[in-house]
Amino acid sequence: MKRKITAIASLALLFCVSATAQIFYKVEGNGLKAPSYIFGTHHLAPLSVIDEVPGCRDAFKSAEQVVGEIDMTVDQMELAMKMQPYMLAPSDSTLSKVISEEDFKRINEEFKKWAPMPGMELQMLDMMKPMVVTAMVSVEMVKKELPGFNPTEQLDTYFQGQGKATGKSVKGLETPEFQAGVLYGTEPISNQAKALVELLDKPEENIAKSKELNEAYLAQDIDALYALSKEENGESSEFMELLINKRNADWINKLPAIMQEAPAFVAVGALHLPGENGVIEGLRKAGYKVTPIKK
Numbered sequence: 001m002k003r004k005i006t007a008i009a010s011l012a013l014l015f016c017v018s019a020t021a022q023i024f025y026k027v028e029g030n031g032l033k034a035p036s037y038i039f040g041t042h043h044l045a046p047l048s049v050i051d052e053v054p055g056c057r058d059a060f061k062s063a064e065q066v067v068g069e070i071d072m073t074v075d076q077m078e079l080a081m082k083m084q085p086y087m088l089a090p091s092d093s094t095l096s097k098v099i100s101e102e103d104f105k106r107i108n109e110e111f112k113k114w115a116p117m118p119g120m121e122l123q124m125l126d127m128m129k130p131m132v133v134t135a136m137v138s139v140e141m142v143k144k145e146l147p148g149f150n151p152t153e154q155l156d157t158y159f160q161g162q163g164k165a166t167g168k169s170v171k172g173l174e175t176p177e178f179q180a181g182v183l184y185g186t187e188p189i190s191n192q193a194k195a196l197v198e199l200l201d202k203p204e205e206n207i208a209k210s211k212e213l214n215e216a217y218l219a220q221d222i223d224a225l226y227a228l229s230k231e232e233n234g235e236s237s238e239f240m241e242l243l244i245n246k247r248n249a250d251w252i253n254k255l256p257a258i259m260q261e262a263p264a265f266v267a268v269g270a271l272h273l274p275g276e277n278g279v280i281e282g283l284r285k286a287g288y289k290v291t292p293i294k295k
Contacts, residue, residue, distance in 0.1 A: 022220050022222070022292040022293060022294055023039065023040040023041075023053065023217070023220045023222060023270055023273070024037065024038070024039050024040070024053045024054075024055075024056060024059075024220075024292070024293045025037065025038045025039075025273070025280060025290050025291060025292055025293065026059070026290070026291045026293055027259065027283060027288050027289070027290050028288065028289050028291075029287070029288050029289040030256075030286065030287040030288045030289075031260065032259055032260065032288070033263075034062070034263040035263065036063070036259040036263050036264040036265070036266065037056075037059040037060075037063065037264070037265050037266065038266045038267075038268070038273065038279065038280070038290075039053070039056065039155075039159070039265065039266065039267045039268075040222060040268065040269065040270030040271075040272070040273045041154070041155040041156050041159075041267050041268065041269055041270060042155065042213070042214070042217040042225075042269070042270050043154055043269075044142055044146060044149055044210060044213065044214045044217070045155060045214065045217050045218065046148050046149070046150070046153070047153050047155065047158055049155070049217075049218060050155070050158075052220075053220075053293070054293055054294070055293055056293075059265060060159070060162070060163075060265050062263060063163075063168065063262075063263045063264055063265035064168060064169070064262035064263050064264070065163070065168055065169040065170070065171060065258070065261075065262050065263070065264045065265070066159055066160050066162075066163030066164075066168050066169070066170050066171070066264070066265050066266075066267065067170075067171045067172075067173060067255075067258060067264050067265070067266040067267070067268075068156050068159070068160050068170070068171075068172055068173070068266075068267050068268065069156070069172065069173055069174060069179060069268050069269065070172040070173075070174060070175065070176050070179050071160070071170055071171060071172035072156065072157050072160050072172075073160050073161060073163075073164045073170050079176055082175075082176040082177050082180070083176050083177070083179075083180040085180075086177070086180035086181050086183075086184045086185060087128055087129055087132045087180065087184055088127055088128065088129065089127060089128065089129045089130075089189060090189075093189045094126045094127055095122065095123075095125065095126045095127075095128070095130060095133070095193070095196075096123065096126050098130070098189055098190055098193040099130075099193050099196070099197060103197050104122065106201075107122065107196070107197055107200035107201065108121055108122040108123070110200040110201070110203060111133075111137065111200055113203075114137045114140040114141055114144075114200075114203070115137075115140070116136060116139075116140055129184050129189060129192060130189060130192035130193045130195065130196040131183070131184050131187065131192045131195075131196075132184065133196055134192070134195060134196050134199055137196075137199060137200065138199070138206060138210070139151050141203060141206060141207050141210065142207075142210050145207045145210070145211070146210065146211065146214060155267060156267055156268075159265065159267040160267070163265070168265075169262075171258065173250070173251045173254055173255075173268070174247070174250070174251075182242060182243055182247070183243070186238060186242045186243055187238075209228070212228060213225060213228055216228065217270060222270050222271075222273055222274050223274065225270055225271060226271065226274050226275060229271055244271060244272060244277070245277040247272070248272055248277055248278060248279050248282060249277070249282070251268070251272070251279055252279060252282035252283060252286065255279075255283065256286060256288075
């Protein structure tokens with residue numbers, strides 16, 4: 001497996017190759033009484049992208065339920081408590097134990113430039129898994145380098161929040177515990193540590209990659225997003241298999257019953273949509289007509 005873990009992957013972060021791939025799809029047929037919709041999200045995209053997608057707001061209004069990867073409308077403290085155990089490193093694998101003293105001292109100086117709070121040092125996060133720190137640093141890099149990026153205004157949380165506010169039911173395709181286990185437990189901690197060192201040694205590469213990913217998404221080109229992800233992680237890597245393909249298969253099994261129950265607006269990471277193992281192709285194989293709604 002490639003040891004390199006992209007910062008985008010660590011965010012929660014954050015694609016078949018088809019010239020007509022889009023980020024918004026209509027799902028109908030196969031016994032559905034009304035169509036449902038699937039929207040591919042991206043953690044770095046501004047909310048303004050919604051108005052660049054034809055029919056998105058009307059489709060959202062027509063839906064009776066909003067479906068996401070996890071339900072993020074629950075109490076945030078409760079959500080954090082559920083995910084926290086998966087973010088902590090074993091006592092024998094803390095940051096200072098899996099990163100050499102020389103590397104630790106060096107990257108700490110760079111970390112202080114991107115820390116979420118003034119005066120914060122790497123040692124303060126010693127008990128966290130390296131992937132958690134990578135995500136934290138990546139968000140700060142993006143905040144400073146991508147104009148208009150606001151980590152408190154993300155597409156997934158926006159759709160779910162609006163759904164709850166307008167009386168729609170909100171459902172998660174998986175539990176917070178499961179997602180945290182996959183996000184922070186797929187890669188061995190030693191690999192996570194190497195990726196963190198690499199990130200802080202070459203921050204400009206991460207910033208450039210983040211900009212490239214964001215430009216591809218804003219162009220609604222999930223083919224480009226998929227290609228960038230394969231380039232960084234390897235198409236058949238454990239990352240792609242566990243973080244993407246296996247979760248896609250699980251969602252494809254769950255979505256028919258959800259859409260049959262009531263028209264749904266499904267908002268999940270765009271990386272889950274394309275490809276032979278993607279959600280779009282999976283639903284087509286299950287008998288649904290899935291049509292891209294083009295920009």
